[in-house]
Amino acid sequence: MIPSPQFEDIRRSIREKNNSIAQQREGWIKRNPYYYSEVLKSLRFIVPEGSKVLHIRCSTGFLLNELKPSVGVGVDDSDQQIALARTTYSNMEFHHQSPEQPEVKGIFDYIIISSVEDIVDLKAVLDGIKRNADHATRFILMHYNFLWHPFVQLAEALHLKIPQRLHNWLSLNDINNMLRLSHYEPVHTKKVVIFPFYVPLLSYFLNRFIARLPLFRQLTMTRLTVARLLDMKEKEYSVTVVVPCKNEAGNVEDAVKRIPEMGKGTEIIFGDDKSTDGTKEKVLEMIKKYKKRKIKVVDSPGICKAENVWTCFDHAKGDILMILDADLTVIPEELPYFYEAITRNYGEFINGSRLVYPMHKDAMKPINMLGNKFFSTLFSYILDTTIKDTLCGTKVLWRKDYEKIKKLRGSWGIQDRWGDYELIFGAAKRHLKIVDLPVHYMDRTYGETKMTNRFRNGWIMLRMCFVSLRKIKFY
Numbered sequence: 001m002i003p004s005p006q007f008e009d010i011r012r013s014i015r016e017k018n019n020s021i022a023q024q025r026e027g028w029i030k031r032n033p034y035y036y037s038e039v040l041k042s043l044r045f046i047v048p049e050g051s052k053v054l055h056i057r058c059s060t061g062f063l064l065n066e067l068k069p070s071v072g073v074g075v076d077d078s079d080q081q082i083a084l085a086r087t088t089y090s091n092m093e094f095h096h097q098s099p100e101q102p103e104v105k106g107i108f109d110y111i112i113i114s115s116v117e118d119i120v121d122l123k124a125v126l127d128g129i130k131r132n133a134d135h136a137t138r139f140i141l142m143h144y145n146f147l148w149h150p151f152v153q154l155a156e157a158l159h160l161k162i163p164q165r166l167h168n169w170l171s172l173n174d175i176n177n178m179l180r181l182s183h184y185e186p187v188h189t190k191k192v193v194i195f196p197f198y199v200p201l202l203s204y205f206l207n208r209f210i211a212r213l214p215l216f217r218q219l220t221m222t223r224l225t226v227a228r229l230l231d232m233k234e235k236e237y238s239v240t241v242v243v244p245c246k247n248e249a250g251n252v253e254d255a256v257k258r259i260p261e262m263g264k265g266t267e268i269i270f271g272d273d274k275s276t277d278g279t280k281e282k283v284l285e286m287i288k289k290y291k292k293r294k295i296k297v298v299d300s301p302g303i304c305k306a307e308n309v310w311t312c313f314d315h316a317k318g319d320i321l322m323i324l325d326a327d328l329t330v331i332p333e334e335l336p337y338f339y340e341a342i343t344r345n346y347g348e349f350i351n352g353s354r355l356v357y358p359m360h361k362d363a364m365k366p367i368n369m370l371g372n373k374f375f376s377t378l379f380s381y382i383l384d385t386t387i388k389d390t391l392c393g394t395k396v397l398w399r400k401d402y403e404k405i406k407k408l409r410g411s412w413g414i415q416d417r418w419g420d421y422e423l424i425f426g427a428a429k430r431h432l433k434i435v436d437l438p439v440h441y442m443d444r445t446y447g448e449t450k451m452t453n454r455f456r457n458g459w460i461m462l463r464m465c466f467v468s469l470r471k472i473k474f475y
Helices: 005-020 022-031 033-046 062-066 079-088 122-132 146-157 172-181 202-208 249-258 279-289 305-315 332-343 366-383 399-406 420-429 454-473
Strands: 052-056 071-076 093-096 110-113 138-144 184-192 222-229 238-245 265-272 294-299 320-323 349-353 395-398 434-438
Touching: 005 022, 005 079, 022 033, 022 062, 022 079, 033 062, 033 138, 033 184, 033 222, 052 062, 052 122, 062 071, 071 079, 079 093, 110 122, 122 172, 138 146, 138 172, 172 184, 172 222, 238 249, 238 305, 238 332, 249 265, 249 279, 249 332, 265 279, 265 305, 279 294, 294 305, 305 399, 320 332, 320 399, 332 349, 332 395, 332 434, 349 420, 366 420, 366 454, 395 399, 395 420, 399 420, 420 434, 420 454
Parallel strands: 052 071, 052 110, 071 093, 110 138, 238 265, 238 320, 265 294, 349 434
Antiparallel strands: 138 222, 184 222, 320 395, 349 395
16 A cells, blocks of 8 residues: 555654653663563563564664564664664665565565554555465564553653553554454463562562452453464365274274375375274275275384374474374364364464363263363463363364474473363464364264373473463463
């Protein structure tokens, strides 16, 4: 879109204002180290060191430099701020351009839009940066809480804040609506800094704990809205269905016959976890019997289901990874629903939910049901995303996203023997869009459940939740 000349006077006024404070900006940052350290802490939580980062409204380049990108590119229409950025941070690339018409080459992992309040046409910015993104790119909009408008004005009047005289103030609903109108989807919003000044102990307590509580979160000063692009051409992808097995010989052929062909082709990997009932031999028999199907068997380490799944994932060739428990209590015929959800970009981590449809009488014990509901509520609070069923074995994600999650394995305080929490926490930490998909849950027809020692497993899950509270919620 060509910027309207009717707004040129406003744009000129904003440029002149930003030029007038260019020489002061670094000094103001040094005078307010606590506030900037809190904002940077949240940005670093989202943006891993070594990422490719494009920063729209980069100012003098301070934030971009502090994120330590492998490729850092800044855009700003203040020629004096860009001149300072080029002098101070010569290891990065800075462009004197309109944020509404950026002309930058390349695809970036993260695109940050700062000073949203100083952008005349936010939709033009959102439309213009699409050329620098793919479906894995995460967009971060940095904006103030509208409730802080009078306090910011007061701080500027008292010379406690650099006098920016912000052009517009947008509510969180306004931001989310603008994203949707530009064909983005908000993933989540981090609400940070309820007290922007440093007072020993008090600042830590208010910003680390109070600001994370449900009611008080609405009073925080700064918002970091993470979004993803919904523009994605429909095409066919290959699929790997992983079936972790331990003494499931009676279910192998049924699985082969019932798992549908999806996309460009479906690979079925049975992970045999040192079975003693002939499971591996049964799979080898199926490979000979169903020659038109892509079936393989992998020897897993015999430690736990999680290690079984990770071993199978490492052997997978499909673009999309699916987990199907070998007991077939989640019916294989519903796997195409997961394929549709992920390929049409409704989500990037599709989590099966057994707690929507009525389930067979003996499919889930009452104590398991109670525990699942408890952990679902806890997860929803920790991740700011509704998750109805944390322990459904059927989970689907892109293989390239799994490679990112894989790097976080083992960082949640204790080994997850089932793998569900590792995947969910990892998906949340990598800012994937998590979506629940209802599935039907049936009785097991062969073999025995491996979900034993329920209280011991519940304690392990609770410990992992406490660690994730610290690493995700109260970082």
